[in-house]
Amino acid sequence: MTDKLCAFPWHMYSIDTGFGWWRSCPRAEYKPLNDLNFFNHDELVDQRQRLRDNIEHPTCWRCWDAEKDKSKSYRQVLKMDYAHKHVKQDFVKIPELLEIKFSNLCNLKCIFCSSNCSSLWERDNPIDSSRLGKYRGEEVAKKILEFADTNYKEIKMFQMFGGEPVIVKEFGQLFDLILSKPITDGKKTISFSTNMYYGEAHRKRFEDRIESVLDKGHDLFMRFSIDGMHTQGEYLRTGMEWNKFEDNLDSFMEKFHDHPTIGRMRCNIALNITNLVYLDKIMQFIDDKGYTNVEPHYNYVHKPDYFYLKSYGTRLNRAIELIEQQDYRRFDKYKAHVLELAKSMSTMKPNLEKIDEGKIWLDKYDTVAGNKFLDLFPLNEFMYND
Numbered sequence: 001m002t003d004k005l006c007a008f009p010w011h012m013y014s015i016d017t018g019f020g021w022w023r024s025c026p027r028a029e030y031k032p033l034n035d036l037n038f039f040n041h042d043e044l045v046d047q048r049q050r051l052r053d054n055i056e057h058p059t060c061w062r063c064w065d066a067e068k069d070k071s072k073s074y075r076q077v078l079k080m081d082y083a084h085k086h087v088k089q090d091f092v093k094i095p096e097l098l099e100i101k102f103s104n105l106c107n108l109k110c111i112f113c114s115s116n117c118s119s120l121w122e123r124d125n126p127i128d129s130s131r132l133g134k135y136r137g138e139e140v141a142k143k144i145l146e147f148a149d150t151n152y153k154e155i156k157m158f159q160m161f162g163g164e165p166v167i168v169k170e171f172g173q174l175f176d177l178i179l180s181k182p183i184t185d186g187k188k189t190i191s192f193s194t195n196m197y198y199g200e201a202h203r204k205r206f207e208d209r210i211e212s213v214l215d216k217g218h219d220l221f222m223r224f225s226i227d228g229m230h231t232q233g234e235y236l237r238t239g240m241e242w243n244k245f246e247d248n249l250d251s252f253m254e255k256f257h258d259h260p261t262i263g264r265m266r267c268n269i270a271l272n273i274t275n276l277v278y279l280d281k282i283m284q285f286i287d288d289k290g291y292t293n294v295e296p297h298y299n300y301v302h303k304p305d306y307f308y309l310k311s312y313g314t315r316l317n318r319a320i321e322l323i324e325q326q327d328y329r330r331f332d333k334y335k336a337h338v339l340e341l342a343k344s345m346s347t348m349k350p351n352l353e354k355i356d357e358g359k360i361w362l363d364k365y366d367t368v369a370g371n372k373f374l375d376l377f378p379l380n381e382f383m384y385n386d
Contacts, residue, residue, distance in 0.1 A: 003054070003081075004050075004051050004054045004055065004056060005051055005052070005081065005082060005083050005084075005087065006025070006051060006060065006063070006075045006080050006081055007080045007081075007082055007083070007084040008024055008025035008075070008080050009024045009025070009044060009047050009048050009051065010048060010084035010085075010086045010087060010089070010092055011080070011084055011095065011096050011097055012024070012025065012095050012096070012097035012098070012099055012159075013038060013039040013095040013097075013098055013099065014026065014099040014100075014101070015033065015038070015099070015100055015101070015140070015144055016030060016033075016101040016116075017100065017101070017102050017103075017136065017137065017138075017140040017141040017144055017170075018101065018102060018103045018104055018136065018137065018141075019104070019116070019127060019131070019132055019133065019136055020032060020033040020132050020133020020134065020135050020136025020137070020140060021033055021133055021136075022038075022041065022133075024044055024047060024059060025074070025075075025080075026074070026099075027060075027062050027063060027074035027075070027302070028059050028060070028062075029059070030116070031043065032131065032132065032133040032134065033133030033134065033135045033136065033140065034133060034134040034135070036135055036140075036143060038144070038147055039092060039093075039094065039095050040091050040092070043059070045090050045091060047059050047060075048087075048089075048090055048092075049090055052087060052088070060075075062074065062302065063075050063076075066310070069310070069345075069348060070344060070347070071310060071344045071345045071348075072340065072341050072344045074302075077298055077300070077341070078298070093151075093154070094151045094154040094155060095155065096154075096155065096156045096157065097155075097156065097157040097159055098144075098147075098148060098155050098157070098158055098159070099159040099160070099161070100144055100148075100158070100159070100160055100170075100174070101117075101160070101161050101162060101163070102141055102160070102162070102163075102165070102168050102169075102170035102171065103119075103162060103163050103168045103170070104116060104117050104118055104119050104122060104162060104163045105119045105162060105163040105164065105167060105168050106118040106119050106120060106162055106163040106164045106167075106195075107120075107164055107167065107195075107197060107198065107239065108120070108164070108195055108197060108237050108238060108239045108240055109121055109237075109238040109239055110227070110236060110237045110238065110270070111235075111236055111237075111238065111274070111307075111365065112227075112236070112270055112272050112274070112301045112303075112304065112307050114303065114304075115127055117161075117162060117163060118163065119163065120238075120239070141170050145170070145173060145174065145177060148174070148177060149177060152177075152181055152185055152186070153185050153186050155186075155188070156186070156188065156189060157188065157189040157190075157191055157221075158174060158178070158188060158189070158190050158191065159191040159192065160174065160190075160191070160192040161192060161193055164194065164195050164197070164198070165192050165193075165194065166194050166198055166202055166206050167198055167202055171192075172205065172209065175190075175209045175212075175213065178190065178213060178218065179209075179212055179213060179216065183216055183217045183218075187217055187218055187219065188218050188219070189218070189219040189220075189221055189263075190213060190218055190219070190220050190221070191220075191221035191222075191223075192221075192222065192223070193222075193223040193224070193225060193268045194206075194222070194223070194224055194225070195224075195225045195237065195240070195245075196224045196225065196245050196248045196249050196252070197237075197240055197244065197245050197248065198248065203248055203251060207251070207252065207255055207256075210222075210252075210256060211255070211256075214256070214259055214261050214262060215261075217261065219261070219263045219264075220261075220262060220263050220264075220265075221263065221264050221265075221266070222264075222265050222266070223265070223266040223267070223268035223297050224249060224252070224265075224266075224267060224268065225237075225267075225268045225269075225270070226267050226268075226269060226282050226285070227269055227270050227272075227275055228274075228275050228278060228281075228282070229242075229278070229281045229282060229285055230242050231376060232275070232278060232281075232376055232377065233245070235369070235371055235373075235376055235377075236270075236274060236275065238369070253289070253291060257291060257293055257294075258293075262293065264295075265291075265293055265294045265295075266294065266295055266296065266297035267282065267286055267294055267295070267296050267297060268297045268299055269282060269296055269297065269299060270299060270300070270301050271299060271300040271301060271309075271338070271341075272300065272301035272307040272308070272309070273306075273307050273308070273309055273311070273312055273358070273380075273383060274307060274373075274377060274380065275377075276309065276316075276319050276323070276338070276342065277319050277322045277323060277326075277379045277380065277382075278377065278379065279296075279323075279326075279328070279334075279338060280323075280326035280327055280328050282296070283296065283327075283328045283329050283331045283334065283335075284327065284329055286331075287329040287330060287331075295331070295334070296331060296334040298334075298337055300341065304358075304361075305351070305354045305357075306354045306355065306357045306358025306361060307358060308354075309341065309342060309345050310345045310348065310351075311350070311351040311354040311355060311358075312345075312350055312351075312355065312383060313345065313346065313347070313348035313349050313350040313351065314346060314347065314348065314349065314350060314386065315350050315355075315382055315383060315385070315386060316342045316343075316345060316346040316382075317346050318382035318385075319342060319382050320339060320342050320343060320346060322379060322382075323335065323338060323339055323342070324339065350386070355383065355384070358383075359383075359384065
């Protein structure tokens with residue numbers, strides 16, 4: 001087989017019903033949804049053909065660019081660089097993984113996020129109407145739920161994201177669809193990330209639905225987000241109060257950490273230049289809490305470019321020195337992953353334009369928020385010094 005293959009275009013279908021977008025993998029740019037032939041748009045079929053013929057498809061440019069620079073690409077990090085079982089087929093009826101973003105509704109404004117995934121960011125930076133799909137909104141949300149209902153037996157995993165999916169009404173509707181089906185129609189994996197930041201009413205409904213799907217026998221792949229500890233976390237995830245987040249996390253773990261069918265749980269870290277040398281504090285927090293069923297999730301930020309590790313090139317060498325001395329407790333495998341990722345990007349020339357852009361952005365953010373980035377993240381001096 002070819003070295004250009006990636007299983008994503010055959011394996012998953014991702015749709016944003018709110019803006020009317022679709023994509024073939026989490027790393028690809030969204031495209032307007034102008035065709036309701038889910039999972040077999042003309043461009044997706046063309047992408048499958050080209051990858052099979054060892055031709056780089058423009059949809060996949062981020063992975064190709066990373067690999068040409070000898071960096072770890074998304075398909076490599078996620079271990080999707082292999083021939084899918086349906087690789088010889090141009091048309092694939094049903095995705096094994098159906099990923100749905102019903103809305104960008106969110107109660108936080110993380111500094112490495114955007115209008116695509118946060119309604120609070122969208123207030124400041126509205127989405128250009130020319131980017132919106134022909135089909136979008138509640139009509140498409142209804143149709144994708146009908147698609148999930150009709151093809152329920154063939155779909156192996158339902159993945160949801162946002163915004164904050166737990167506070168979106170369709171999140172509950174999809175759970176209700178799954179609960180309405182007999183387990184003989186297939187044991188499903190339900191995958192989603194949550195910022196664990198919501199009020200008591202949402203927490204109760206959320207925990208009740210989790211308990212119901214677990215008791216029915218389905219698998220859960222739940223990821224809770226931590227990008228920094230305490231005041232660092234509050235800086236990175238604007239609008240969050242750490243104590244409220246920790247209370248919700250404690251409540252969830254008290255109920256489900258030792259549940260006999262809970263399956264995998266992950267701490268979802270948006271790995272980026274701001275928290276690269278503070279990941280050890282997150283690992284120590286998980287370990288101190290006694291969350292033996294939780295592992296860090298292999299995730300990293302590539303946008304905006306001024307927070308992407310690759311933009312810092314040789315300046316990462318100082319970060320690597322720091323990380324090598326840090327205590328990741330039982331998470332040596334994750335430490336090795338972080339070092340491998342950073343080292344794969346550490347021989348390049350720093351992108352001074354992007355670094356300056358990031359410094360200007362952080363200075364403006366500090367002025368508004370009343371903080372000072374390097375006071376909260378003193379180890380991050382390496383960002384601005386060779």
